[in-house]
Structures are given as structure tokens and as C-alpha cells.
Amino acid sequence: MLRDAMLRQLGYAPNDALLKQLEAIEKNTSGYEKIQKHIMDLHDHLKVNSSYIALSNSKEYFKIKVESPTPELGEEAHEKVQHFSDKFKIRVEKLPKKETYYIIGFEH
16 A cells, blocks of 8 residues: 555645654564555544544554543444454554553564
8 A cells, every 4th residue: 555545544644754654664563564454444443433543653653542432432442453453463562551552563
């Protein structure tokens, strides 16, 4: 997938800084080429839970933000993240005391 298209699908207006950030995330995410489509599918599935995937500003990873307005939708979003991780063998790291995960990459 082209980087411009990926950024647009995540809700960003592509520019040089974002393209460089995405390139760094791609290089830092193990097995990125194998899981790219799954990341975008998860982003689409999380929208109904008011949650989403974004570029992290603090680490060179994609982050998953669970911002659901109700506990039920939040729990459902967390279940979707767990299912995504288990089904596609993708390592995610939940931040302590936050509703945020980092997508570390494909587990070989």
C-alpha cells in the first residue's frame, strides 16, 4: 500500500514529516509487510468503538487508542485488539494505566 494512501486511511493529510514518520514506523515494525493489511482492517473495525490506530509521537510504532464512550464499547475494542493479536500473531504492548497499545510487529 502506498504511504500516502495509508496515511489518508488513518485520517492524516500526508506531508513530508508524516511520510518520514510512517517510513520509520514501517522499518521498526517487524514483519510489517505481512501485517500491514491487518492493521488497516483493525483500524476500520475499531471505528464503531470510537477507537482507532494512529502514528505514535513518542515511539516509532503504530498505536491503538481505545477511546470508547462506554465501558461496553471499550471492552469490545480491547477484545478486538486481543483477537487481532492472537489471530495474526502480532505482538502488541499495552501501556500501563492507559487505554493505549503499541503494535510491535509480527511474531516470527
